[in-house]
Amino acid sequence: MKVLQTPDSQFEGLADWPYQPIYTMIDATSMSMSASDAVALRVHHIDARPQNETSGDGVETVLCMHGEPSWSYLYRKMIPRFVAAGHRVVAPDLIGFGRSDKPTETTDYTYERHVDWMTQWL
Secondary structure, eight states, X not given: OOEEOOOGGGGTTOTTOOOOOEEEEEEOOOTTSOGGGOOEEEEEXXXXXXXXXXXXXXXXXXXXXXXXXXXXXXGTTTHHHHHHTTOEEEEEOOTTXXXXXXXXXXXXXXXXXXXXXXXXXX
């Protein structure tokens, strides 16, 4: 599997987006792939918390999962409202979107793989 990464510099200066990127590496190998196609993928997410809340313990978490074609930036107006209400907000970019890695072949994108990738990320 060939993978592209969009440089972080391409996301600088986005309006209403003060969040620092967080990346998690996942294993993209699936039963339908050969060992030579094995690759790790980088999943991006943001984690916004109420002021003075660092652990996430004791607060409800809102998980914002986008659809196609979008990325976590879709929630830029909602995240501050959830945080102001005392919630932690976690918003990932699905593989192929936003700051997450982007496999180059359309055949790399299947429903089963997206489920597997996000299950690993969670």
